[in-house]
Amino acid sequence: MNMLTNHPPTSELQALDAAHHMHPFTANAELASRGARIITSARGVHLTDSDGNRILDAMAGLWCVNIGYGRDELADAAARQMRELPYYNTFFQTSHVPAIALARKLAELLPGDLNHLFFASGGSEANDTNIRLVRHYWAARGKPEKKVIISRRNAYHGSTVAAASLGGMSAMHAQGGLPIPDIHHIDQPNWYAEGGNLSPEDFGRERARQLERAIEELGEERVAAFIAEPIQGAGGVIVPPETYWPEIQRICDEREILLIADEVICGFGRTGNWFGSETFGIRPDIMTLAKGLSSGYAPIGASAVSDEVAEVIATAGEFSHGYTYSGHPVSAAVALENLRILEEEAIIDTVRSEIAPYLAERWRSLAEHPMVGEAVIVGMVGSVALTPDKAARAPFASPPGTIGTICRDRCFANKLVMRHVGDRMIIAPPLVLTRADVDVLIERAWRSIDETWQEAKRQGLLVAG
Numbered sequence: 001m002n003m004l005t006n007h008p009p010t011s012e013l014q015a016l017d018a019a020h021h022m023h024p025f026t027a028n029a030e031l032a033s034r035g036a037r038i039i040t041s042a043r044g045v046h047l048t049d050s051d052g053n054r055i056l057d058a059m060a061g062l063w064c065v066n067i068g069y070g071r072d073e074l075a076d077a078a079a080r081q082m083r084e085l086p087y088y089n090t091f092f093q094t095s096h097v098p099a100i101a102l103a104r105k106l107a108e109l110l111p112g113d114l115n116h117l118f119f120a121s122g123g124s125e126a127n128d129t130n131i132r133l134v135r136h137y138w139a140a141r142g143k144p145e146k147k148v149i150i151s152r153r154n155a156y157h158g159s160t161v162a163a164a165s166l167g168g169m170s171a172m173h174a175q176g177g178l179p180i181p182d183i184h185h186i187d188q189p190n191w192y193a194e195g196g197n198l199s200p201e202d203f204g205r206e207r208a209r210q211l212e213r214a215i216e217e218l219g220e221e222r223v224a225a226f227i228a229e230p231i232q233g234a235g236g237v238i239v240p241p242e243t244y245w246p247e248i249q250r251i252c253d254e255r256e257i258l259l260i261a262d263e264v265i266c267g268f269g270r271t272g273n274w275f276g277s278e279t280f281g282i283r284p285d286i287m288t289l290a291k292g293l294s295s296g297y298a299p300i301g302a303s304a305v306s307d308e309v310a311e312v313i314a315t316a317g318e319f320s321h322g323y324t325y326s327g328h329p330v331s332a333a334v335a336l337e338n339l340r341i342l343e344e345e346a347i348i349d350t351v352r353s354e355i356a357p358y359l360a361e362r363w364r365s366l367a368e369h370p371m372v373g374e375a376v377i378v379g380m381v382g383s384v385a386l387t388p389d390k391a392a393r394a395p396f397a398s399p400p401g402t403i404g405t406i407c408r409d410r411c412f413a414n415k416l417v418m419r420h421v422g423d424r425m426i427i428a429p430p431l432v433l434t435r436a437d438v439d440v441l442i443e444r445a446w447r448s449i450d451e452t453w454q455e456a457k458r459q460g461l462l463v464a465g
């Protein structure tokens with residue numbers, strides 16, 4: 001039997017999965033007792049599972065299937081490239097057409113003078129590259145002591161040792177003795193959870209100025225770069241106050257440090273522009289790209305580098321860094337086809353002018369629910385905070401994620417994928433959502449939140465902590 005096309009029953013697949021497959025970010029014992037949800041196919045914005053359920057995917061996989069599922073053009077591009085040249089490397093004075101074409105296309109699409117691309121297999125690897133790039137850059141400029149990278153608590157920059165160190169996830173740091181040396185974390189611009197009585201504007205400025213204070217405390221001669229996501233994604237879709245990014249940009253302009261925008265989630269249309277940096281007026285020296293670069297159809301990531309940084313690196317001898325799959329020809333061909341579709345079908349224009357405004361209006365209506373403390377959205381990425389007490393923006397007394405997990409499960413039961421981060425529910429749907437899909441999404445989200453509310457009441461969990 002061909003297990004891929006004519007698969008065994010769900011229970012058998014679940015048993016094999018639990019016996020042999022170690023999952024990322026999963027409590028494996030719990031998975032073994034409940035059984036994994038098994039996705040067998042997908043079209044447009046819908047998944048089909050092994051029991052035949054059709055589910056609206058409001059997370060675009062893991063924030064990546066920007067053009068939606070089932071685009072044959074990408075499958076054809078991959079097959080063509082596999083026949084022509086399935087693999088060759090880009091090391092040791094060698095190159096190939098897909099990597100060259102993709103680098104040129106990205107240089108055209110990227111803002112400012114981000115004209116140089118270093119390829120990786122995903123976002124974590126690209127951020128590892130960024131750490132090595134910025135330290136090598138300062139060493140090449142005669143300042144090898146400029147090594148510290150400032151990041152933020154509750155940031156997500158990937159899961160390799162270095163990328164998880166850059167990130168500010170305490171649960172990740174607790175496993176395996178992270179972070180590595182010379183990474184410094186400041187607080188996040190999460191007004192809802194941490195703003196207290198400050199206005200969002202004052203809080204945003206205050207949090208940005210922590211960067212200035214950190215540079216002063218560490219010594220500017222030791223700081224290489226600041227890295228941040230325009231909107232924190234895995235941290236719960238935290239949209240910073242409007243004052244935050246202009247103040248960060250001012251500080252980066254005044255100080256001799258590089259600014260890295262991690263656009264792994266915000267890139268390729270997610271915020272209603274090609275890049276989140278355009279939405280927030282950020283002028284980075286380096287950008288991290290992945291996910292939407294290929295709409296998840298093939299693994300690929302990249303560091304986009306400014307003219308100035310690239311020139312210093314180019315004249316500093318050999319950069320002793322690279323991955324077997326840097327610029328992989330099949331991934332590059334798939335990414336190029338994805339960019340062609342995004343551009344020629346004007347998908348991001350439609351998001352900006354039509355779908356995002358409609359989604360925003362409908363998404364914000366969720367804040368009318370008694371258990372929703374805020375509903376925020378930028379382009380096609382949004383979140384709601386669940387709370388037992390709206391006026392106080394209070395967290396629940398139960399361990400964080402208790403209510404979020406109930407809501408996530410209610411969503412699945414209602415044929416909607418929404419992710420929870422603690423007790424925030426988040427969406428990042430494919431950009432090709434229609435108005436009718438938006439209506440279905442909101443109707444299912446409201447119903448799931450309402451069922452969660454009833455369940456929380458029943459279990460006596462509607463208590464502020």
Ligand code: PXG
Pocket residue numbers: 062121122123124125127156157158159229233234262263264265288290291301419
């Ligand atoms: N930077 C950002 C901003 C990300 O969101 C990475 C880097 C790492 O990319 P790779 O391709 O190495 O995974 C990410 C990835 C979640 C979730 O559940 C989010 C990510 C990955 C897996 C799960 O929110 N983001």
